[in-house]
Amino acid sequence: MKRIFKLNLIKTFLQLFFVALFFLLISCQEKLPLNKDLTKRSYAFLNQDSAAVNFPEIILGKTTVIGFIYTHCPDICPMTTHNMALTEERLHNQGIDNVLFVALSFDPERDSPEVLRKFAEIRGINFNNWIFLTGDETTTKDLLKRFDVRAIPTDSTFFEDGTNSYSIMHTDRISLINNKGILKKNYKGSTINIEELITDIKYIGE
C-alpha cells in the first residue's frame, strides 16, 4: 500500500515537473522567439570612417542591437536611431557599456560613409559603441533578406535644380542579436518598448 502511494507521489511529481518545464520553455521562446544563425555567410561593408568591415565578424562576442535606416528619412528612421540612442543611454546609466549598436543603411546609393558619419554626429551619437554600415546594393539586399527587412523606393520629389529625392517604404525594424551572432528577436524600430529591449539584453547576458 505504502509502495503504491510512493509510486503515485513520484508519478505526480514527475508530471508536475514536465508541465512546469514545458511552460518554462514556451515562455523562453516567447521572450526571445527567434534563433537564426547569422554567421553562415559574411558580408563586406564600409563603416562611417570608410574602413572595410565584415558582418558578422564585427558583432561576434558582443550583444548587438541593429537598426535599419536611411538618412534621407525625416520621420521613422530618426525615431529608430533615437530609440537606439536612448537604449544605449539607459544601459550606460545602469553600468552596461558593452552592447554594440549597429545602424545599417538600406540606401547605399545616397548613404556614403561621410553621410552616415554626419547623420550620427549631428544627433550627438559617439562611436564608442556604434557602427554605421553601408555597402554595395547586392550585399545590402542580401543581408536585409537575412533579417526579413524590405526597402522599396517610392515617390520622388523633383527640385528646381533638376535633382530629385526619392522616399523609401521600408520595414520598421530593430533586431537583437546575441554574442554568437544568433538573431534572437525583432522589434518595431520607431515604436519599440525600450524597457522590453533592455530586459531582453540583460536576459541574454549583455
Next chain:
Amino acid sequence: MNLILAILFFIVPAEEKIKINDPWVRPSSEGMATALYFTIENSGEEADTLYKVDSEISKMVQIHETYKSGDMMGMREVEMIVIEPNSSFELKPGSHHIMVMKLIRDIPIGDKVEFLLHFKQAGEINITAEARK
C-alpha cells in the same frame, strides 16, 4: 451687452483663433531632410486649413503623413490638414509632419528655425521651432 460681445467676436483677429504649440524639428544636416512637428489649436467656430509651409532653410517644404502597410512604413504628401472648430491637430513623429527637404544648412541640436505657416482662414503665422532629438 450681447451687441458688445458680438462686435468683439468679429474684431478679434482670425489669427488668434489658431494657436501653434510646441513647434520642434529634428536635427539634420545640409542637403538632407528633416521633419517639423507642432500642435495646431483651433479655438474658432469654423474649421481652418493648413495648406502650405515655407522656410528659408529649404526650397521644398511639404505637408506629409507617415503611413503603415503591413510591417512596412512609408510617407506621402498630403495637400492640406483641416483643423475642425474647437479642436486641435497634432503633427507628431510617426504621423503627420512637415517634410523639409534639401536643407541649405545644418540644424544642430538646440538650433532655432523659422517657418511660415499658411492657413486659409487665419492667414500667415510665423513660428520658430527648436531642434531637438
